[in-house]
Amino acid sequence: MKKTMTISVLAASVALGLGVSGAAFAAKVPAGVQLAAKQELIRNNGSEAESLDPALAESVGANNIARDLFEGLTATDADGKVVPGVAESWKQTDPTTWVFKLRKNAKWSDGSSVTADDFVYGIRRFLDPKTASPYATTYGIFLINGKEAAEGKKPLTDVGVKATDKYTLEIKTPYPVAFMPELVSNTQLGPAPKQAIEKFGKDWTKPGKLVGNGAFVLKEWLVNSKLIIEKSATYWDKGNVQLTKVTYLPIEDGFADVKMFQSGENEWVYQLPPGTYAKYKAELPKDIRNAPMLGLRYYGLNAKDPMMKDIRVRKALSMVIDRDILSSKITADGQVPAYSVVVRGTAGSDVTSYDWAKWPMAQRVAEAKKLLAAAGVQPGAKIKFTYNTSEYHKKMAIFAASEWKSKLGLNTDMENMEFKVLLKKRHDGDYQIARNGWVADYNDATTFLALVQCGNDQNDNGNCNPKAEELIKQGSQSQDAAKRKQLLTQATKMIMDDYPMIPLLQYTVPRLVKSYVGGYSTKNPMDRYRNKDLYIIKH
Amino acid sequence: MWSYAFRRVLMTIPTLLLVITVCYLMLHATPGGPFDTERKISAAVLANLQAKYHLDLPLWQQYLYYLKSLLQGDLGASFRYADWSVNDLVANALPVSLAIGGGSLLLSVFIGVGLGIIAALRQNSIIDYLVMLVGNLGSAFPSFIIGPVLIMVFAIWLKVSPAGGWNDFQISYMLLPMALLTFINVSTIGRVMRGSLIEVLNSNFIRTAKAKGLPMHTIVFRHSLKPALMPVVSVLGPLAISSITSAVVTESVFSLPGLGKLIINGASNRDYTLVLGLVVLVTVVAVVLNLLVDLAYALLDPKIRY
Numbered sequence: 001m002k003k004t005m006t007i008s009v010l011a012a013s014v015a016l017g018l019g020v021s022g023a024a025f026a027a028k029v030p031a032g033v034q035l036a037a038k039q040e041l042i043r044n045n046g047s048e049a050e051s052l053d054p055a056l057a058e059s060v061g062a063n064n065i066a067r068d069l070f071e072g073l074t075a076t077d078a079d080g081k082v083v084p085g086v087a088e089s090w091k092q093t094d095p096t097t098w099v100f101k102l103r104k105n106a107k108w109s110d111g112s113s114v115t116a117d118d119f120v121y122g123i124r125r126f127l128d129p130k131t132a133s134p135y136a137t138t139y140g141i142f143l144i145n146g147k148e149a150a151e152g153k154k155p156l157t158d159v160g161v162k163a164t165d166k167y168t169l170e171i172k173t174p175y176p177v178a179f180m181p182e183l184v185s186n187t188q189l190g191p192a193p194k195q196a197i198e199k200f201g202k203d204w205t206k207p208g209k210l211v212g213n214g215a216f217v218l219k220e221w222l223v224n225s226k227l228i229i230e231k232s233a234t235y236w237d238k239g240n241v242q243l244t245k246v247t248y249l250p251i252e253d254g255f256a257d258v259k260m261f262q263s264g265e266n267e268w269v270y271q272l273p274p275g276t277y278a279k280y281k282a283e284l285p286k287d288i289r290n291a292p293m294l295g296l297r298y299y300g301l302n303a304k305d306p307m308m309k310d311i312r313v314r315k316a317l318s319m320v321i322d323r324d325i326l327s328s329k330i331t332a333d334g335q336v337p338a339y340s341v342v343v344r345g346t347a348g349s350d351v352t353s354y355d356w357a358k359w360p361m362a363q364r365v366a367e368a369k370k371l372l373a374a375a376g377v378q379p380g381a382k383i384k385f386t387y388n389t390s391e392y393h394k395k396m397a398i399f400a401a402s403e404w405k406s407k408l409g410l411n412t413d414m415e416n417m418e419f420k421v422l423l424k425k426r427h428d429g430d431y432q433i434a435r436n437g438w439v440a441d442y443n444d445a446t447t448f449l450a451l452v453q454c455g456n457d458q459n460d461n462g463n464c465n466p467k468a469e470e471l472i473k474q475g476s477q478s479q480d481a482a483k484r485k486q487l488l489t490q491a492t493k494m495i496m497d498d499y500p501m502i503p504l505l506q507y508t509v510p511r512l513v514k515s516y517v518g519g520y521s522t523k524n525p526m527d528r529y530r531n532k533d534l535y536i537i538k539h
Numbered sequence: 540m541w542s543y544a545f546r547r548v549l550m551t552i553p554t555l556l557l558v559i560t561v562c563y564l565m566l567h568a569t570p571g572g573p574f575d576t577e578r579k580i581s582a583a584v585l586a587n588l589q590a591k592y593h594l595d596l597p598l599w600q601q602y603l604y605y606l607k608s609l610l611q612g613d614l615g616a617s618f619r620y621a622d623w624s625v626n627d628l629v630a631n632a633l634p635v636s637l638a639i640g641g642g643s644l645l646l647s648v649f650i651g652v653g654l655g656i657i658a659a660l661r662q663n664s665i666i667d668y669l670v671m672l673v674g675n676l677g678s679a680f681p682s683f684i685i686g687p688v689l690i691m692v693f694a695i696w697l698k699v700s701p702a703g704g705w706n707d708f709q710i711s712y713m714l715l716p717m718a719l720l721t722f723i724n725v726s727t728i729g730r731v732m733r734g735s736l737i738e739v740l741n742s743n744f745i746r747t748a749k750a751k752g753l754p755m756h757t758i759v760f761r762h763s764l765k766p767a768l769m770p771v772v773s774v775l776g777p778l779a780i781s782s783i784t785s786a787v788v789t790e791s792v793f794s795l796p797g798l799g800k801l802i803i804n805g806a807s808n809r810d811y812t813l814v815l816g817l818v819v820l821v822t823v824v825a826v827v828l829n830l831l832v833d834l835a836y837a838l839l840d841p842k843i844r845y
Contacts (some may be wrong), residue, residue, distance in 0.1 A: 048804075051621040060578065132587035134580050151583035205622045223623060223631055224796035224804075242791045249704070249792045256703055257688065260794070263694040263702035420571030420809055429580050437577070456577045 001517065029242065030175060033518060034538040040245040041517065043268035044257050048224050048250035054187035055126040055133045060439070060527075063187070067530050068229055069212035072190035073100050073119070073169070074181050078533040080443065082181045086114055086191065086213065086236075087169070095176040095479045096144075100184075102167040107234040108193055109210075109217045116163030118213075122192035124149075124156040133189050137457075138441060142183060144172045153366045176479050178287040179347065180442040186442065215241045216530040224250055229531070242535035261287075261512050269512040274392040277333035277510045286515035290334045291522035294440035295507030296310065296343050297335070299385075299400070301500060303463040305359060312375040314499035316368035317433070318384075319356055320407040321400055323346040327505055330399045331392070335505040342448045342492050343506040345525040349445030349488040352496055365407045372408060379409025387435035388419040396504070397435065426460045436460065439507065443526060445488050446476075452495045463500035468492075515539075540837065543845035551826040556734065559609075562818045563602055566811050572775050573618035573809040592618060594608050603628060605815065612806075614816035619808040624814035633820075636797040638708060642782030643717040647724035652771065653723065656759065659767075662737055670729060679727025681698020682719055686792035702795040716793045720782050731774055736767040772835050776828045784821045830833065 029035060049062035056474030058065045067075070073087040087100040091403030106114040123143070127136050129152045140146035171180065183189065196204045203209055210218045215237070216229035220297035227248040231241050249266060251257045254273030258280070260266035272280060281288045301314045308314055323337030336344065341352040347406035356364050385401065387393045394416065417425075425431050438458075440447045449472060450456045454464035468491040491537030496503075509527050513520055516539035520529065561706040574580060574588050589595045593604055608615055614625035693715060694702035706712045739745060740763055748758050787799035798817060805813035836843045 050619055053622065056621045058578075129583070129587040130591070132584065132591045134574070134576065134578070134584060134588070136584050136587070137581040138578065150587075151581075152587075202622075202677070221622065222705070222796060223628060224800050249794070251703075253791050256792060256794050259690050259695065259702045260704065261685070263698065264691075265701055265704060267684070418807065419570070420569075420575055420807065422571075423575040423577065424571040427575060441578075456579050460579075 004302050016356075028240075029518065029535055036516065036536040036538045039243045039536050040247075041243055041268070041531065041536065042247045042249065042266050043531075044249040044251050044260075044266050044270040045227075046250075046270035049227065049248075052210060052218065052221070053123075054190055055131050055192065057187070058134045061248075061250070064528070065227065065229070066187040067214065067528065068216040068246070068335050068532070069214045069218060070101055070187040070190050071106075071214045073102075073184040075185050075530065075532075076182070076524075076526065076528055078519055078524055078529060080521075080524045080526050081526070082185060085185065086119075087184075090181060092180070096173045097520040098171045098173070098177075098180050099164075100169045100171070102169065102274065103236060104167055105236045107236065108195075108213050108215060109232055110193075110195065111234055112195065114191055114213045115166050116169040117166070118191035118194065118351065119169050120161050120163050121192055121194050123161045124159060125192050125197075126188050127159060128156055133188065135186075135441075139183065139186065139188055139204050140296055142173055142177050142180070144174050175476050178479075178481055178484060179442060182347075182444070183442050204288070210460050215242075215247065215530070219245075226250070235530075241532050243531050246531045247483065251306065258512065261514075267514040267517060272333070272510045272512065274390075274395070275330075275373065280512060284512060286374065287512045288510070289513050289520060289522060290508050290510040291335075291524065292336055292340070292506050292508045293527040294296065294343055294346055294443060294447075294525045295438060296338055296341065296503060297396075297437050297505045297507065298341070299502040299504065300426065300431070300434045300436045300461045301463075301502065302431055302433070303500065304429055305460055306416045307377070308432055310375045310377075311499055312379055314502075316371040316375075316377075316408060318499055318502040319354075319371075320361075320363045321403050321502065321504065322361060323357075323504060324397055326396065331393055331505065333510045334508045336504040336508070338494060338506045340496055341452055342445050345443075346440065346445050346448060347443050348485060349449075349492050350485065352489065352493045356495070368408060377410075380411065381409075382411050382413060384413045384415060384432040385435075386415045386417070386422060386425060386431045386433065388422040389416045400502075429460065429462055433502075434460070436501070437507075445492065446472075449488070449495075452500045459500075461500045463495075463498055465495050465498050468494040540845045542835070544834065547826075547830050547833070551823070554826065555822055558818060558822045559606070559815065560602075563605070563811075566809070566814060567598060569809065570707060571809060573811065574697060575809070592616065594684070605812075609819070614819070615812035617810055617813050619804070619810040619813065625812050626795060628813060629798070629816055629820060632796055632798045632801050634708075635705060635795060636783050636786065636799070639713060639716050639789070639795065639797065640720065640779070640786055642713070643720035644724060644779055644782050646717070646721045647728055647778075648729065648771075648775070651725040651728025652732050654729040655771075656736060656764075658729065658733040659736035659740065660759070667733075670733070674730045674733075676728040677722050677724075678730075682788045683792060685722065686715075686789060687718050689719060690792070703792070705794070705796050712818065716786075716789050716795060719789055719792075720786060724778055724782060727774060727778060728771055731770050735770045739763045739767045769836065769839055771838065772832055776825070776832045779828050780821065780825050784817070784824060 035188045045061040045064055047059060047061045049065050050059055050446045051057055052065060053061055054066045054070045057063045071085045073085050074082050074246050075085040077083045085360055086102050086106045088103040090098060090100045093099050108114055125131055126133050127140050127146055127150045136148050136150035140150040145154045145158040148154035149156050164170050192214060193211040200209045207221050215232055215235045217232045219230045220228040229246050231244045257269050261269045301308045303309050327335050327337050339357050340351050342349045342351055344351050385397055387397050397414055401414060402410055404410040426434050438451055450458040453459055454469050471487045471491035475484045478484040516537045517534060518537045519534040574585055593601055617623050617625050617628060658667040659762045661667050690702045693700040700715055701712050704712060745758060745763060748762055754803050784798050790797045790799040802817050837845055
């Protein structure tokens with residue numbers, strides 16, 4: 001995993017240095033593979049898309065559909081590698097300037113050309129406070145005045161995005177953003193069809209009205225039932241698009257999902273229900289697919305809590321949880337033990353670990369006991385763990401509590417609640433230890449570091465390490481990729497030594513995909529599969 | 540009777556207002572809001588979102604604003620599904636719920652009343668015990684057990700029916716969920732019908748009828764059925780509401796795009812307008828159904844006049 005990613009990052013760096021030629025990259029059907037006559041796919045998307053407006057898409061499901069209906073400057077292929085999208089080449093002309101050359105044959109589904117102005121309009125609209133995109137500041141910080149515009153403090157015309165001619169787009173960043181080519185694969189930073197938005201207003205995303213520039217067009221959308229897309233006739237790379245029709249299902253219930261898969265009405269289980277991975281691995285070995293992705297399960301430790309503010313307590317709690325047993329026996333779905341906020345496969349930083357991770361458990365326990373005694377925490381002391389109601393989280397929590405009880409003599413009060421209530425408590429810092437998780441927005445260490453950086457919106461634990469902050473800042477300013485990586489790794493290590501959280505497992509996505517669905521790669525760290533890259537093998 | 544109906548309809552207005560107010564306050568008092576998500580949005584973006592949905596106004600102003608739109612027939616914009624208004628969402632889901640819930644209720648009335656009559660006439664016979672067994676099974680097994688079993692047998696083993704989903708009122712997609720709801724409703728209706736008919740058959744006027752030498756079918760169909768149906772009619776109101784608007788489990792097991800699914804998603808997403816819209820709908824349906832039930836009493840019982 002790590003190796004592959006390093007190679008892909010290298011490839012991206014080479015591409016950005018030299019500029020990329022406009023070759024087509026999609027749905028490469030390997031020689032010898034016979035395609036089925038009917039190229040149609042039914043794929044569950046896990047939930048109903050909250051919006052088809054790329055500026056408003058927030059959930060994984062909505063973004064999946066957005067990447068089919070729209071295309072940004074770049075895209076990521078089935079291996080997670082950055083490939084040209086509307087831009088056929090790009091170049092970093094100075095540390096904070098990126099120039100994207102757009103292909104002239106990119107078309108909207110109404111037949112009009114996709115131009116640099118469409119990108120300027122799309123990005124400004126995305127940042128516009130009136131649009132109220134949940135991602136506005138998340139991505140806005142990477143554009144000059146982007147964050148300020150999203151906050152309504154600067155006019156949208158001041159944002160660092162400019163059409164220098166009809167097919168050239170210039171993006172200016174406040175500091176060097178090495179992962180810009182990857183970042184602009186997000187359709188939030190893509191073009192928007194001004195003609196359709198102005199004509200139909202709020203209704204522009206409805207079937208018959210939606211104008212996109214992706215490999216597919218919207219055919220039908222029945223909320224909570226299905227969403228059907230069909231191959232676009234105007235897409236520039238349509239020759240490499242194999243699927244003619246894709247039906248997205250919005251099934252949330254994992255068991256219903258699997259049953260429809262077994263009865264043949266679904267060809268792609270979004271995610272196996274907890275505790276069923278081993279069963280289906282044995283029953284349907286050809287269909288099971290499971291690969292790590294850029295996501296972290298962790299427990300947040302509230303540094304503002306009277307007991308948790310002592311680093312020795314935080315360290316002791318983290319040390320005694322046996323991640324190997326947790327991953328192999330408790331969750332048992334292929335997830336990998338984690339000891340850092342940055343997970344394997346993430347570009348921009350090495351994965352750090354703790355020295356004690358290699359110690360025998362007895363030694364870890366002895367050390368943890370010493371730390372607790374020094375902090376004045378006696379066996380029998382109470383700690384409080386908060387999580388949202390779910391069998392999966394409960395299983396993990398019971399394991400953690402039993403580790404704390406059997407190894408340290410601590411008694412855990414387990415408090416479960418509805419997800420929204422937990423979110424509120426976490427955002428308000430009203431907890432001692434809380435279940436948490438994070439999935440990368442883009443493939444760079446900074447997306448994870450946000451969880452532990454001083455004053456960041458995503459930092460629920462209240463921990464702040466000014467020295468590490470300085471290193472991250474230096475790293476961000478640096479143009480030298482190796483230097484940046486070294487600084488960010490160093491910062492990650494420093495922050496993790498503060499024990500702001502207990503990293504537990506790296507996410508995997510155990511799912512069932514019919515064996516005849518080709519183009520699915522298990523090396524896709526962001527778990528983003530454009531239907532453009534998939535095809536149906538004769539079966 | 541018409542003036543009674545009119546008065547009853549008028550009385551729904553304060554009921555509705557009370558329900559909306561209580562629900563409105565409860566929703567806003569629930570911890571966590573529509574924009575609390577895993578990725579915490581920045582204060583500025585939150586302000587943008589709140590302004591967009593008028594959440595930046597004081598609560599009483601939001602409330603009045605909501606009532607005003609409601610009077611104009613507008614249930615507002617969904618907080619979660621940004622592309623849809625609550626009216627759109629309800630308009631899409633209601634026909635599905637009506638078809639599944641209404642259809643199964645109609646079936647259940649015929650089957651349930653029929654089985655109830657048979658059981659009552661053959662009280663304590665093997666037929667009676669069988670009917671009662673089915674009735675008890677329907678009440679004892681929750682739908683989240685029967686549903687998956689039905690799918691297992693008919694969709695996965697026998698492959699005669701889809702495992703779930705919805706395809707434009709195609710009957711094959713409706714059969715299993717309707718069968719499930721019917722099974723559950725029949726168990727209630729059948730038991731109520733049996734009990735009530737047995738009671739009627741033991742009453743004095745039936746004894747007189749028997750003494751007069753009337754044939755059994757006349758006694759049952761002309762003299763007993765009407766009074767025996769009274770309790771059945773009483774349970775129909777609540778049954779209809781639960782089958783149409785809150786068939787949450789059935790909809791989730793069979794992945795149906797009905798109202799129950801909207802209610803659950805609306806509540807967990809803190810989609811205030813969606814939940815309120817559905818509460819208004821359920822209240823109206825409940826009031827109308829209860830009114831119909833009361834009016835039906837007058838048809839069944841000559842002692843009741845409005």
